[in-house]
Amino acid sequence: MEAPVNSPGRAEFRAPAGRVYDAYLHLLDRQIIDPDGEMIAKVDDVELEISDEGVLYVTALLTGPAALGPRMGGPLGKAMVAIQARLHGTGGPGPGRIPYHLITDIGSAITVSAQPADLTIRGLEDWVRTRIIDAIPGASDAPQ
Amino acid sequence: MRRFFAITLGILTAIGGFVDIGDLVANALVGSRYGFALAWVVPVGVIGICLYAEMCGRVAAASGRAVFDLIRERLGPRWGLGNLTASFLVTALTLAAEIGGVALALELASSVNYLLWIPMVGFLVWLVIWRVRFERMEQVFGLGGLALIVFAVAFWQLGPDWGQLIHNATHPTLEPGEGRATYFYYAIALFGAAMTPYEVFFFSSGGVEEHWSAEDFAVMRSNVFIGFPLGGLLSLAIMGVAALVFFPAGVQVETLGQMALPTALALGKIGLAVALLGIFAATFGAALETGLSAGYTVAQYFGWQWGKFVRPLQAARFHLVILLSLIAGVMLMLTTVDPIKVTEYSIVFSAIALPLTYLPILVIANDPDYMGEKVNGRFANLFGTVYLVLILVVSAAAIPLMIATKAGQ
Amino acid sequence: MRLSELLGLEVVDRAGAHVGTVSDIRLAQDGPPQELGQARLRVAGLVVSPRHGGRLLGYDRIPYEGPWLIRRIVRTYHHGTRYVPWEWIEDRTGRPLRIDHPIDAIPHLRDLPAGPGA
Numbered sequence: 001m002e003a004p005v006n007s008p009g010r011a012e013f014r015a016p017a018g019r020v021y022d023a024y025l026h027l028l029d030r031q032i033i034d035p036d037g038e039m040i041a042k043v044d045d046v047e048l049e050i051s052d053e054g055v056l057y058v059t060a061l062l063t064g065p066a067a068l069g070p071r072m073g074g075p076l077g078k079a080m081v082a083i084q085a086r087l088h089g090t091g092g093p094g095p096g097r098i099p100y101h102l103i104t105d106i107g108s109a110i111t112v113s114a115q116p117a118d119l120t121i122r123g124l125e126d127w128v129r130t131r132i133i134d135a136i137p138g139a140s141d142a143p144q
Numbered sequence: 145m146r147r148f149f150a151i152t153l154g155i156l157t158a159i160g161g162f163v164d165i166g167d168l169v170a171n172a173l174v175g176s177r178y179g180f181a182l183a184w185v186v187p188v189g190v191i192g193i194c195l196y197a198e199m200c201g202r203v204a205a206a207s208g209r210a211v212f213d214l215i216r217e218r219l220g221p222r223w224g225l226g227n228l229t230a231s232f233l234v235t236a237l238t239l240a241a242e243i244g245g246v247a248l249a250l251e252l253a254s255s256v257n258y259l260l261w262i263p264m265v266g267f268l269v270w271l272v273i274w275r276v277r278f279e280r281m282e283q284v285f286g287l288g289g290l291a292l293i294v295f296a297v298a299f300w301q302l303g304p305d306w307g308q309l310i311h312n313a314t315h316p317t318l319e320p321g322e323g324r325a326t327y328f329y330y331a332i333a334l335f336g337a338a339m340t341p342y343e344v345f346f347f348s349s350g351g352v353e354e355h356w357s358a359e360d361f362a363v364m365r366s367n368v369f370i371g372f373p374l375g376g377l378l379s380l381a382i383m384g385v386a387a388l389v390f391f392p393a394g395v396q397v398e399t400l401g402q403m404a405l406p407t408a409l410a411l412g413k414i415g416l417a418v419a420l421l422g423i424f425a426a427t428f429g430a431a432l433e434t435g436l437s438a439g440y441t442v443a444q445y446f447g448w449q450w451g452k453f454v455r456p457l458q459a460a461r462f463h464l465v466i467l468l469s470l471i472a473g474v475m476l477m478l479t480t481v482d483p484i485k486v487t488e489y490s491i492v493f494s495a496i497a498l499p500l501t502y503l504p505i506l507v508i509a510n511d512p513d514y515m516g517e518k519v520n521g522r523f524a525n526l527f528g529t530v531y532l533v534l535i536l537v538v539s540a541a542a543i544p545l546m547i548a549t550k551a552g553q
Numbered sequence: 554m555r556l557s558e559l560l561g562l563e564v565v566d567r568a569g570a571h572v573g574t575v576s577d578i579r580l581a582q583d584g585p586p587q588e589l590g591q592a593r594l595r596v597a598g599l600v601v602s603p604r605h606g607g608r609l610l611g612y613d614r615i616p617y618e619g620p621w622l623i624r625r626i627v628r629t630y631h632h633g634t635r636y637v638p639w640e641w642i643e644d645r646t647g648r649p650l651r652i653d654h655p656i657d658a659i660p661h662l663r664d665l666p667a668g669p670g671a
Binding site: 021022025045058062071 | 554555556557560576577578579580581582583591592593594595596597600639645
């Protein structure tokens, strides 16, 4: 006899086979780091796609003002999206995208396997580095 | 032996680095106006900062992440941005105050007007942040700050009546004409000076800079539980000499020169010189810390690479934020606004911003996601909660009291 | 679509009664194994909170940690939080999100056997 509808024993509520995460708690706003521990970005949003069987999967991490802006909402959010559009590298005005398959660990930070080739992620950093910081003597020296 | 040396060095650095321009001004002001009637606030503040600094240090050592890094994760991007804005503005204001403090110390030493020193100080602070290794920076200015011990020596020399002193400290009474509202306003200011937000951001980010791990718990804890209270004693010494010299005369301290004067009275020119050295080292060190904290908070919210442990080229946005904050601080001080006034406002605004800083720390230090087994024990949670309630009360009372007393008139 | 588009959405039951707003999304890592890296993360269900907005600070999901006072405050604030399996959503593009069960069938989060383990 099937368990009553709201019984925790029902199939839908049994613990899934693999690990369980809560997206807002464990994914969103987490720091993304490379294998050496260098900081890449924060998870500003997450891309979801529907599979052929109708299941929704995580397919990429999204970063940058174009990802954070819509989450902030309001005039501030719109301003952030506009900033991304102006500052981006050769990529389109969309958000920085790190495909899911690059993730190697989900812990207190999210580790990805390599520096993503996506230029929009590095847009602001590269801009500041080349225009301003590079000009100052000693920028490439290790601290004394 | 080497370990003993490391621990001792850490403690000494913590003592010398504890006092900044906010502590200096707050303690001297309160001592001159109230004698020892507000002395009780200092231990309360010191216990609070010890409690939370240990939590922040533990977070850095256990998770490899700095506290502000985790604030956005816990509060979400919108509240996190509000927190960032408030914390950044308070830190930037404090940075301006520290720059002012360094310039005032140089003015006292050289008789060259402090305004001429301001741009030079800003540049030097930037240069040290740009070039000097983190540990070396901390040690040099932390040890230099130990010169402030001269205030304790001066206090001893001035021969206080210990019996009277203890009585006044434990039975605070108000002079006729002093209102209760002002008394509590200054209590809040003193508390805000002891528990400034940037200190915990800096402490945890510094822990990541120095790559703390589980092995560093002992050193970190000794720095906090021995170093900070001894640093608190220096604060009390500064209050004490002002209380002995200015309070009986009814003179309220208003300039840095007056704050340092008791050392000259007790120990002559040498005493004053040592005091100025200590003030210079303490405020310059604090300027470095607040400058870096301005960068830490912004970079950690957005997830940018930060830190002195990488070359400047690898943390371009972080260094840009620091540069812009320093420029803003210098420009603010060049408007000839009184540096002492700026300091007073920075500590009161720090008191208002305290809950934004400390509530997330308490939450984060309990999260096994970050801390593993090193989550808060019952003791830390109990006292942490007590202090959080106190912080909320202080923060809520700060603005009404500020308005009611016209910022402490 | 983006995860953030699901957060904050109003959720109603079969009869149209208000259940709450989406405060978190539960992901299960039981997708097909990948050649490199992690197994795929599947959207398993929605955590729905009766109060609008409000950051949960994670305390309702970590029942055994934290200062007693804060735990009590958060638990009271999020007393009626429920969990809706993804399959129960009729149409993920519908606004508000409609569940094809009555509200009484939707379990409270605290009654469920498994919590997240990162």
